[in-house]
Amino acid sequence: MDTWIDLAKGSLFRISLAICLLGVAYRFGVAVWQINAAHRRAGDKRLPVGVIVRTTVQWLLPLRLFRKRPIYGLASLAFHLGILLLPFFYAGHVNLWGGVLPTWWPRLASGPSDVLTFVAMAGLIVILLARLLIKSSRDLSRAGDVGILLLLLGLAASGYWAAHPTSSPFAPRTMVLIHMLAGNLALILTPLTKIVHCVLAPLTQLIGEIGWHFPAESGRRVAVALAKENEPI
Amino acid sequence: MAIATSYYLEDMDTRELPRRFLDVFSTILSHTNYALVLDAASRMKARCGRCADTCPVYQVTGEQRDIPCERSELLLQVYRRYFTFGGNLRARLGDTFVLDDAYIERMAEDYYRCTACRRCKLECPLGVDHGLITHLARWILAEVGLTPKALVVATREQLDGKSHNTSGIPAPAMKDTCEFLEEDCVDEHGLKIEFPIDVEDAEYIFFPAVSDYLLEPDTLMGNAAVMMATGASWTIGTDDFDGINYGLFYSDRLLDRIVSNEVAELKRLGAKKILIGECGHASRSAKIFIPAFCGGEDAPEVINIMEYTYAQWKSGKLKLKPNVIKQRVTYHDPCNIARSGWITEEPREILKHICVDFVEMTPNRQDNYCCGGGGGTVSIDEIREFRTMTGGKAKADQIRRTGAEIVVAPCANCKKQVAEVCQDHKLDVRTCGLHDLILEAIDAPEFMIIKKDDDEGEEA
Ligand code: SF4
Numbered sequence: 001m002d003t004w005i006d007l008a009k010g011s012l013f014r015i016s017l018a019i020c021l022l023g024v025a026y027r028f029g030v031a032v033w034q035i036n037a038a039h040r041r042a043g044d045k046r047l048p049v050g051v052i053v054r055t056t057v058q059w060l061l062p063l064r065l066f067r068k069r070p071i072y073g074l075a076s077l078a079f080h081l082g083i084l085l086l087p088f089f090y091a092g093h094v095n096l097w098g099g100v101l102p103t104w105w106p107r108l109a110s111g112p113s114d115v116l117t118f119v120a121m122a123g124l125i126v127i128l129l130a131r132l133l134i135k136s137s138r139d140l141s142r143a144g145d146v147g148i149l150l151l152l153l154g155l156a157a158s159g160y161w162a163a164h165p166t167s168s169p170f171a172p173r174t175m176v177l178i179h180m181l182a183g184n185l186a187l188i189l190t191p192l193t194k195i196v197h198c199v200l201a202p203l204t205q206l207i208g209e210i211g212w213h214f215p216a217e218s219g220r221r222v223a224v225a226l227a228k229e230n231e232p233i
Numbered sequence: 234m235a236i237a238t239s240y241y242l243e244d245m246d247t248r249e250l251p252r253r254f255l256d257v258f259s260t261i262l263s264h265t266n267y268a269l270v271l272d273a274a275s276r277m278k279a280r281c282g283r284c285a286d287t288c289p290v291y292q293v294t295g296e297q298r299d300i301p302c303e304r305s306e307l308l309l310q311v312y313r314r315y316f317t318f319g320g321n322l323r324a325r326l327g328d329t330f331v332l333d334d335a336y337i338e339r340m341a342e343d344y345y346r347c348t349a350c351r352r353c354k355l356e357c358p359l360g361v362d363h364g365l366i367t368h369l370a371r372w373i374l375a376e377v378g379l380t381p382k383a384l385v386v387a388t389r390e391q392l393d394g395k396s397h398n399t400s401g402i403p404a405p406a407m408k409d410t411c412e413f414l415e416e417d418c419v420d421e422h423g424l425k426i427e428f429p430i431d432v433e434d435a436e437y438i439f440f441p442a443v444s445d446y447l448l449e450p451d452t453l454m455g456n457a458a459v460m461m462a463t464g465a466s467w468t469i470g471t472d473d474f475d476g477i478n479y480g481l482f483y484s485d486r487l488l489d490r491i492v493s494n495e496v497a498e499l500k501r502l503g504a505k506k507i508l509i510g511e512c513g514h515a516s517r518s519a520k521i522f523i524p525a526f527c528g529g530e531d532a533p534e535v536i537n538i539m540e541y542t543y544a545q546w547k548s549g550k551l552k553l554k555p556n557v558i559k560q561r562v563t564y565h566d567p568c569n570i571a572r573s574g575w576i577t578e579e580p581r582e583i584l585k586h587i588c589v590d591f592v593e594m595t596p597n598r599q600d601n602y603c604c605g606g607g608g609g610t611v612s613i614d615e616i617r618e619f620r621t622m623t624g625g626k627a628k629a630d631q632i633r634r635t636g637a638e639i640v641v642a643p644c645a646n647c648k649k650q651v652a653e654v655c656q657d658h659k660l661d662v663r664t665c666g667l668h669d670l671i672l673e674a675i676d677a678p679e680f681m682i683i684k685k686d687d688d689e690g691e692e693a
Binding site for chain 1: 265268276277281356359388484489521522
């Protein structure tokens with residue numbers, strides 16, 4: 001078991017982290033490159049920067065969601081807080097990051113981390129229930145959508161039990177291994193699934209805006225390419 | 234296989250439809266910025282269903298096909314399968330999705346159940362603009378011949394026909410209408426107005442929705458009264474006097490041609506700015522796509538008549554009598570001018586001034602509900618029941634809750650649709666434009682006022 005744990009937190013973690021970082025950097029880079037290319041081609045290059053910044057901020061702070069679906073909004077906030085803070089600030093994880101993080105890096109002690117874990121799990125359960133109980137969400141859901149939520153729920157639960165072996169219903173070392181494998185899988189899946197929105201999120205409003213900034217010659221070029229420039233309607 | 238849709242299609246070539254669809258898709262991707270949008274949407278679609286709550290169509294039907302995310306997925310699936318590395322790879326590994334006639338038929342139907350109102354964008358946690366995906370899907374469909382006949386016929390007349398407008402009104406008939414309106418305004422309102430035709434070097438060239446000449450005399454008289462009262466330099470061109478642009482609803486290349494024609498008419502007459510009448514899509518087409526297709530920063534300025542009227546009223550040049558309209562009035566925000574927050578407050582301020590009892594619909598402004606006739610669907614008569622009873626139900630409910638006797642809908646399309654929605658939902662409500670009410674409230678300068686005796690004297 002210990003060999004497996006060493007592998008999971010050693011080379012497997014490094015490989016997963018590399019896939020995650022390179023993957024999201026690639027995705028982010030491609031998006032920025034595409035945005036730049038689209039902007040260069042746009043017939044009207046003026047962008048309503050103020051509006052884009054405002055809508056991006058409004059959207060990153062989901063005030064509208066709180067107004068319309070307060071329970072879901074709270075659940076979403078709780079889950080995102082846990083998912084974003086725990087990997088980087090829980091003291092046990094900071095140790096795992098080795099020398100990568102500076103010595104002054106803040107560490108969350110066990111108590112607050114537990115609270116955050118429970119809050120995130122509660123949020124995940126609400127989101128999972130919403131996905132299964134609300135008709136439109138259920139209709140749209142694919143196995144992967146539910147799978148990601150279950151993976152994150154498993155990650156949080158196994159993390160708690162790994163940190164509190166006495167309360168674990170399963171063998172504590174097994175929990176540690178499951179937690180590490182689930183964490184590595186989440187890292188690998190980040191650039192490959194919709195989790196990638198964690199880095200692309202700030203660009204979405206800009207992409208939406210640029211999408212409507214058509215290249216000046218686009219219509220004419222398409223007409224020529226389709227040999228329709230002289231074709232009657 | 235013959236393609237069956239709930240709207241009429243013109244005769245079309247159905248041979249090798251999937252291959253032709255993919256050829257067009259590929260061509261469009263190479264010459265436009267849509268790949269960026271499709272890539273982002275494909276990677277980040279949450280499939281959470283939040284958009285469903287916002288869509289007026291889904292709220293009524295409850296059908297999975299009407300969830301915005303599901304509809305977008307129709308095109309995204311084709312994009313991923315045929316235009317991405319991952320999709321190709323998955324196909325080799327056993328993904329069985331293949332584009333066929335039935336799938337294209339489903340797209341042709343479903344993309345016209347969406348009114349492209351873009352309300353769902355407000356709610357998408359990942360910022361996907363489903364209206365833009367509908368817009369692109371309709372363009373691809375159009376290039377293989379799948380566009381409602383009503384839209385094609387109107388656009389054909391506008392771009393290839395003799396009249397150069399969607400209603401087929403010859404220029405002499407438009408001039409006659411203007412003369413008739415001038416006389417009518419004297420008779421009905423005691424006001425002298427003028428519609429200047431083909432005047433050179435005017436400040437503004439005016440493009441209302443051409444259907445206003447046939448259906449909305451009070452709106453046009455109100456427009457002309459404001460221009461006259463404020464001493465505006467403006468004109469209507471006889472080569473092109475139609476602001477309607479169905480290109481916005483189904484083809485970027487036609488959208489380009491229509492706005493380019495507007496600019497050509499502006500140049501022919503040496504006008505400086507483009508003034509669009511009370512029409513949401515005509516305003517957005519010109520405002521956004523004249524800069525896109527006709528010179529970027531150097532393109533002529535575009536304003537909507539409500540912006541003009543409001544600015545003149547605020548500056549004191551235009552006087553409006555307060556509390557003239559005694560009935561309860563509510564305001565419908567046309568999606569094309571309100572969703573982006575472009576024009577929401579100007580008409581409200583005016584209405585609050587001239588109406589005794591102005592009430593808001595809820596939700597409103599950027600969050601408004603589409604009338605149900607957006608995206609050109611208002612022109613498709615054969616889907617009226619769907620338009621009014623499904624797409625327009627949210628609007629009917631909103632209007633009913635206000636208890637209003639008058640709905641102001643400053644858009645030719647919305648006006649027609651709201652009137653039909655009220656009719657089909659048995660609401661006894663008058664639908665009109667903003668300038669229809671301004672015409673009743675205008676505190677006209679002396680030179681515009683024709684006393685009955687003067688009038689009779691003139692006639693004698
Ligand atoms: S654009 Fe409007 S009609 Fe279309 S899916 Fe979105 S909310 Fe529904």
